[in-house]
Amino acid sequence: MSLDLLRPWAVLLLPLPWLAWRFLSVHGTRSAVPLPESVWLHLQSLQAEAWPNIPRTNSGYWLRVLGWCALVVALAGPGRTGPDLLLGSGGEIVLAVDVSASMGEPLAIGDARRLDLVRSMLEQLLSDRAGDRVGLVAFAEQAYLIAPLTYDRDAIGQILAELEIGLAGRRTDLGQAIGLSLRTLQGSDGTRRSIVVITDGESNSGALTARDAASLAAAEGITLHLIGVSEETDAELSKKMQALAEMTGGTYLPVRNSEDLSEVAGGLYPGEPQKDRDVAAVRRRDLTWVALCIALGALVWREARRA
């Protein structure tokens, strides 16, 4: 939270009272009672004699100045900018994470489990997707929608951390995972809809083939990105995955070690990382009322004094 002024140029108006004093016509109070100047001065001296104990202060002048300064500050629009209001970016992503038994194995000797590496990669990806609605599907033999589309990336991160191997069976049904992700995105009003499937192997189960599911996604205008997590280079599998992704205009990113995995988050949506600041409306608490109340107080005080 920081204080700022919407119209700082208004401060340039501060010297205006001097111009008013210099150029505006003389106030008409003296002529309200039409008396010769000599009589006027005499009456003033009588007044001074009648109330010798009244302190002769310049409070009237200072109240006018205080009020003027407060008005200039009010005109400048003081305020405090706070945490921004996050805006929807129109992006919608369903993360489909393979939780089959093989994801519990390390990617390479000494590495963490594949699922743990995937978690940290997805956390990185989520931090770049401010304003996107994100859903989460866990799949193996079965696919489950663990989290519906939400802007709450913290919640997705928390649910990701709680995913466990064996939650959805031991084998891998890629077709069902893409199908469920597709169904989650169907009917949503996102302008950029995509599915990110993270798996460590070929589809070896299920009735709906991955190819059919991908063609359904392509027909819906949904982009399919595939991330293959395996230390072995299987040219045939890579080719199949590549073909699936290309059907929908997506990308296939093979990951063979933890270093590759850390680069995936940046490579998945090249050119469109979204930080909180990029998709946020400024939230600002207006403090003009404080200055206005000071001006109002000065005015009331001045009038009370005159009365």
Add this chain to the structure above:
Amino acid sequence: MSLVHPLALLALFVLLGLHLLFLLGPLRHSTGLPGAWRGIVDPALRPHLAALSGPSARARTALPIAIAALLVVAVARPVIDRGHDTDFAALTGRVLILDLSADAGIDSERIAVERLIALSPDIPTALVAVTRRAYQVVPLTTDGTQIRRYLAVLSPDIVPDPGQELFRGLIEADRILVGAGIAVGQSILISGAAAPTDGIASKSAGPARLVLPLATPQGWADFAQAHGAQLLSPDDMPGSVDRLRRSARTLLRAEAPDQVFELAPFLIACAAALWLLFFRRGAEA
């Protein structure tokens, strides 16, 4: 056009009172002359001088009145809604906390949740189940189908650690709303059971808290008070939705400069122009 702080206009009445007190007070009327003049002008001459100075005095009081009125209306902040249809990701959010204790009456709780979702399908809603612990069941979402799917399977029979530590649900709801950066949040604790008689009081400094007892309201008022919550009756569910929407609208008008066109600067500029007249030579004589 609308006012962000309409209650500020009440200050006009205060100013009117002060005006009557200061400028048109009984002393002034009795003497017919302002301030010290009544002491030095012969009583026989006072009505004559008062008649001469009357119109000028009225003109002199009109200026502060005009400035004060402009300032008060500026404090009320008149704005014109720009009518932007902005998709705010974290403007409003609501967490529905379900009491899953053994005698909670899950069926009536389900109906209440269904009703709240039906009343406001556009408000992101999260589900939290609370027993001896609090679990986030569904994150903030507008996907009513998914909420209903989880709602259908939630029951006291499936919870691993039974209990009724409802304050944990309220704390979890605050955590969810704050973590998601929700600007106007609301958490509603729904329970078909009797109010718990013990537990840790947990006041909220952030999101509004509501307690919706479905069985007997007895004891819930004390519970609500201990947790800084308001008691909600089943009939007032639409009211709770209205309040959330109204708070969101007020926040947008007050704190989202892109959403409104401010009229206050023009009023302040007029007031400042009039204030300059106070600086004319002889203005204080």
